[in-house]
Amino acid sequence: MAKTVRVLPESRFFIKPPYGKVILEVNNQKVEFEPVPSYVVDPKIPYPALNPLQTAFYHYYTSGSALVSAPTSAGKSLLAYLFMMNKEGLKVYCAPTKALVNEKAVEFRRYYTEVELRTGDKILEAYKPIKGQLIVCTYEYLVSSMRNRAGWLGDVSCLVVDEIHQMRKKWVVEEILAYALQMGIDLLGMSGTLPEAYKLAEYISARLFVECFWRPTELEIQVDTLSKYTPKGTSMDNTERIARGLLEALYHYKRPGEKVIVFVPSKRIGWELLRVANEEKIGILNETVPFEKQNQTKEAEMAFHNADVPKEEREEIEHAFRDGLLDVLIATQTLAYGVNLPADRVIILIRPRREGSRIHLSPDPLDILQMEGRAGRFGIREKGYSVRLAYGISEQKVQHFNSQTLVSDEKLGDLDSIGLLLLLAIHYQGARFISFLEKFYSYRWLKRGHIEDELNFLLRSGYVEGWKLTPKGIFCISASVTPRRLERCIERYRLYLPIAAVVRPLIPKKFDSLFSFLEKFEGFQDDRWYVQGKLLATCDNCFQDNTDQFLFFVEGLTFKYPNLKNPPGEFSSLGTDALHLLRHLIDLRAKGLMNISHRDVVAVCHSVKYGISPEYAAIGGVKGIGHFRANAIKRFLHEEGIRPPGFLDKVEYLLERLDKNRLVEVYAEYRKLKDGDARREVENILRQLYLQKDSYLMDDHILLAYGLFTLGEKAVKMKKSELLEYAKEMLK
Structure with missing residues (x-):
């Protein structure tokens, strides 16, 4: 039975000057402490005293496993260090997102001289020995290491699983817990406010269970209905009606100087809200949008943050909101689990969804609590605000929602x-x-x-x-490929489908966002029918996993849509997926499961990374070329009847064949650029090619990965010229 410690809401804590009162309930007895001065624990802690949650953990954790359930922003990160600080051996911290892992690695470097950051993004990771005292990694990297029986696992003494409630959505978290329990590794599970947390504490055999009801900033929760703000008696569709109601509610609640996050239950509603704001002359920061963006004279005050936003734009939006240059952030629930972006107020649109005979809230209660954790900026404002905005459901039902169990949403019944x-x-x-x-x-x-x-x-x-x-x-x-996905891949290969359709089941992304950016634009239906024509005859399941959207991107058809400044969302960051795909295909070939040539393997990986059809994929070998410039060159070569370059050609091959004026015409026709803008873009392309004219048309990362996956560790010590000679021989 775990010792149960509750941090009571009447606890108080202030940083300037540091003082407060820690009020706890320990085994039904009330106990009071002063906040522990940081220097008593470790002078490297960057603030003067431990807050009530940290003080409670410091006093009561001694050994074994522990579970902490506390509101977001209650200071759980330091608990990980308190848990690990007196343990020998290798320590591991894991979390659900790369953004969170990167953020925590920076924090832990205050305390440890050697911190190994492992996200699976860098192909050399698997070939480098673990040298640090602490590994900070994603769930997926840790699970992959467990499945492949990495040697360093035998040195692990303790494991921190942050956002442990993600086991509801990602059953890999359960695999991590099952492995740790089997190996007798001390666990610290950290979670936002969690229903039935005591059951999870029992499951991991926790000796200490800390439940925190104190928040760094007071939270005031209001419940309202969207129907008060939606337009009445108009012919607009339901999505626009919701978006206009949300915009009205936003400016009803927002106070001058406040930073507000508006959480929406779907990307479609979020994009529509942004479109309506743009129509109403509110400055928006997003560049890649699924509508024709109107010219704006005002500075941006609103942006939409979601997985469909290109990586570069997403980072710009995060910096702008964090630095106070942006007042309003529209977001999906993924932001609640990602980078730390606190706000003064959150507005959460809550809708009912039916599953069989039962009605559930969307977002669900745990996600709502996680979103509300973003409300309140400790040390800046004394109070945070949450507005639970009900749509299609009564205020009373939202106010008194039922807690849900921890069973995974990523159904193990699947x-x-x-x-x-x-x-x-x-x-x-x-x-x-x-x-x-x-x-x-x-x-x-x-x-x-x-x-x-x-x-x-x-x-x-x-x-x-x-x-x-x-x-x-x-x-x-x-x-980490399910058997049924592998069967779909092998079946498509036997049916001679386009290679991009064949490899689609090996890439663990949804690819569900592209068409929503394009469907309102001229020519989309013709392009969609072209893609579907490549799949319809033989592929029954190609539309269930969005192979049509993936093939649309790989064929480079997105080049024709000027509203796309960058490939959206998942399509903007396929470099790591291309490298994993390279390894998978080489492995399948070696196991005799797929008779695919080395050249086709390399071609499809360039094709996936740059979104360009396999026969022109070598164009992706121009360093920094990107999706749109690569497809501009492809369009020119195709229309002029010029042979596509090969991986054994040099960049000079392209430079000698491109016609500047004709390439300008390609940009003017397909990207709708004015003559001056098109010429500047073409001049940039030609300059880029000239600086690399003696380089071979092969992506550096794919080249290194190809060497590693076919030659093994000795490729790490080979020069680029040696790898190129090896690749030239293998790709003939």
């Missing part, structure tokens, strides 16, 4: 998930795989019939033999 889970269980325990499954918190919700059906599928399809994994099964767990 056969895709069960298949990979079974392979992992057999990988770890062989014929005793059920004993591994029983360590999963969600095991109680698994239907035994589903387990039996999927096990039969794995045996029948050649993933398991004699309670050992076959090469197909080993590929799935090492690549």
Whole structure:
């Protein structure tokens, strides 16, 4: 039984000057402390005293595992250090997003001289030994290391799982917990306010459970209905009606000087809100938008932050909001779990959604609490505000929502998930795989019939033999590809579908956002039919996983849409996915599961990274060329009937064949640039090519990855010229 410590809401804490009162309830007894001075713990702590939550943990944590449930911004990050500070061996901190991991790595470098940051983005990571005292990584990197039995795991003494409530959405978190429990590793689980947290504390065998009801800044919650603000009696569609109501509600609640985050339940509503704001002459910061952006004379005061926004624009939006240059941020729920962007007020649009006979709130109660954690800027304002704005549901229902259980939303009842889970269980325990499954918190919700059906599928399809994994099964767990996704890939390969459609199941992204940016523009339906024509005859499942949107991008059809300043969302950052795809294809080839040539492997990886069709993919080898410039060159070559360059050609091949005036015409026709702007863009392209004229047309990162995945560690020590000679020989 864990010792239960509750940090009571009447606790007080101030930084300037540092003072306060820590009021706790420990095993039903009230206890009071003064905040612990930081120098008593570690002089490197960058503030003068520990806050009430940190003080409670400092006094009561001694050893073993622990669980902390506390509001966002309550200071949980320091708890990770307090948990790890007196432990020997290698320490690991993991979190759900790369942004959060990068942020925490900076914080931990205050306390540790050697911090290893591992996100899976850099291909050399797997070939470098762990030298640090602390590994800061994403869930996915840690799980991959566990599945591939990385040598450093044997040195791990403790593990911090931040945002542990993500187990509701990502069952890889349960895999991490099951592994740690099996190996006897001390765990610290940290979460936002969590219903039934005591059950999770029991599950991880916690010796200490800290539940915090104190917040650094007071939170005032208001509940309102959107119907008060939506236009009445108009012919506009429902999405526009919601967006206009939201805009009206926003400026009803917003006070001068306030920073406000408006959380929307869908990207469609968020984009429509931004479009309406632009129409109403409110300055917007986004450049890549799914509508024709009107000229604006006012400085930007609003932006939409979501996964569809290109990476460069997303970072600019974050900096602007953090630095006070932007007052209003529209966001989806992913921001609540990402980078730290506190606001004075949050407005949360809450809608009902039906699942069978049950009605759930969207966002759900845990997500709402996480969003409300963004309200309040400690040390700047004394109070934060949350407006729960109900739409299609009564105020009373929103005010008194029911807490939900911790069962994963990424359903373990889904056969895709069960298949990979079974392979992992057999990988770890062989014929005793059920004993591994029983360590999963969600095991109680698994239907035994589903387990039996999927096990039969794995045996029948050649993933398991004699309670050992076959090469197909080993590929799935090492690549984190579910068996059914691999089957779809192999089936498409046998049907001779376009190579981009074949590899789509190997890329773990949704690719669901592209068409929403394009569907209102002239020519879109013709382009969509062109893509669908490549898939319809033989591919029944190509529209379920958005292969059509992925192929649309890879064919470079996005070049024709000038509203796209950068490829949107997931399409803007496919460099790492291209490298993982390279490894997967080389592995499938080596295992005899796919007879694809080395040249086609390299071509499709360039094609995915740069969004250019495989026959022209070598254009992506021009350093810094990007999606739109690469496709401008492709359009010119195609229309002039010039042979596409190969990976054995130099950049000079392009430079000798491009006609400046004709390329200007391509930009004017497809990108709708004025003559002067088109000429400047073409001059930049030609300058870029001239500076690299003696370079080969092969992306440096793909070249290095190709060497590593085919030659092994010796490629790390090879010069670029040596890797090029090797690639030239292999790609003939």
